[in-house]
Amino acid sequence: MSIFRKKSATTLATAEPTKHHAAPHHHEREHTMTIDAPIAPAGAALDAATEADLQQKAKDHLWMHFARQSGMEAGNGVPIIVRGEGHHVYDSQGRKYIDGLSGLFVVQVGHGRERLAEAARKQAEELAFFPLWSYAHPTAIELADKLADYAPGDLNRVFFTTGGGEAVESAWKLAKQYFKLTGKPMKHKVISRAIAYHGTPQGALAITGIPGMKEMFEPLTPGGFRVPNTNYYRAEEMGFHGSLEEFGQWAANRIEEAILFEGPDTVAAVFLEPVQNSGGCFPPPPGYFQRVREICDQYDVLLVSDEVICAYGRIGEMFACTALGYVPDIITSAKGLTSGYSPLGAMIVSDRIYEPFKHGQTAFYHGYTFAGHPVSAAVALENLAIMEEEGILAHVRENSPKFRAALERLRDLPIVGDVRGEGYFFGIELVKNKETKETFNADESERLLRGFLSKALFDAGLYCRADDRGDPVIQLAPPLTIGPAEFDEIERILRSVLTEASNRL
C-alpha cells in the first residue's frame, strides 16, 4: 500500500548536486507587490576562478543536509545560490530562478528586503546577544507579546527556540512535565500521522512518521504512535470508502482509537500539522480538527498544532489553526517567523498548560543558548510589521484560489493525479496511471524525480521540490508576495517539464 510504503531516506532532489546546464531564458516580470530596494544588484555571476574555488571547497569540506554526497564526491558540483531578490534567486553563474519553495517554506516576504537586514544590523549593534536564561531583552519581550496577540484562544505564553524541530521537542517535553505536575505522571506518549515530518531531534524524529528517515537512528525516544493521515486521494487504500466529510470523521476517529489502544492514561499529546506537508500537502477534511479537538478534550490529551510550515501567512492567517477553526493547546512554529533573515522558532502555549509552572520552585528545565536571539527577534518583529503593512495575509487569501486554478489546469497532463493544498502551499501528485492511480515503484520514482524532474525544473528556472517520502509529488510554497502573473509562469514551466516527463514514461 503506497501510503505506508517504506522508502530509503528522501528527497530534496532540488538540492542534489548536479551538473549545471544552461537555463532557458525566461521573461522577467514585475513583482506583484511593492518591495524594498534589493540589497545588491541582481544577476551578477561569480567569476570562473571564484566558482571553481568554491566548488572545490564544497567538495572537500561541505556536508549538505538530507543529500547524497556521492554527486559531490564524483565532482559533479553543487548549485551555488548567491543572491535573492523578491521571489527570485540567482546562482553563481548569474542564472535566475523562481523560488517556488521560499527557500524551504521560509521566505514569506521575499528575498532582498533591506528593512529586515537593517533591523538585524541595528539590533546587533545595540545588543548582539543575551540569553533568555532568567534574563530578558526587549525584542524577545515585544515579540512574545505580539505572538500572544496573534495566537487564538488563551495561547498567551511564548517559549522561544531556534528552529522547528526544537519547538516540537520542547512541546513534547512540556506535555510530559505538565502531566507530571498535574497528577497524571503516566501520560507521556504522543500520536502523530503517517508520513508526517516533525523534525530531526530524537524526540521530534520519534513523532515523525517516515520510517525510512528513522531506521538508521533506531531506537529513538520511545512513545511515538502513528495514525492515518488525511490523504483523501488515497483513502480507499486505507480501507475507507465514502465522502470527504465522512473521511474527516473516520481519520479523526483513528486518533481516538489509538488513544484507547494505548490507554488514555498514557497518552500526552497529538501532534498534527494543519496541512500536512510530507506526502504532498494534505488539507484536513471539513470537520476533522473539530472532531480531533473533541477527542483531545474527552481524553485529556494535548492538541499540538505543528505550524512550522503553515504559520505566518502560508495559508492566509498568522496561525493556520485560526484559518481552519480550531484552538490547539500548543502551537509550534519557526521558518516564516523571520522570513529566514535570521533563525528563530517559537512554541506558544495556552494559559491552562502554563498554569502549573507559575508556582513556587517549579521550572521548565529546558532551553537553548540562541533561542529568542535578540537579532532574530528584531527581524521577526520587522517581518511581522511588513506583513501587516503590506496586507500579506489578505493577499494570500485573495490569490490562493487563482494559484490553485493555475495548478489545476495541469490536470490535463497524464502524469498529474492530484492537485491539493491551501493558501500558498500546494502539492501535485504524480501518477503512472491516472485512471487506476497507480504510483511509481521505487526505481521509477528514483529515475523520474532524481534522474529527471528536479533537475529539469531547476534548469527551466523553477526551484521547487520533487519529493517521494510518500507518493511522488511536486511541492510549491512560493513567497507570499507573488500573484497571478507568477502563477502563470510557474504553470508554464511545470507544464513543459511534466509533459516531457510523461513522454519519458
Ligand SMILES: Cc1ncc(COP(=O)(O)O)c(C=O)c1O
Ligand atoms: C511540520 C514541521 N515540523 C518541524 C520541522 C523541523 O523544523 P527545523 O528544520 O527548523 O528543525 C519541519 C521542517 O520542515 C516541519 O515542516
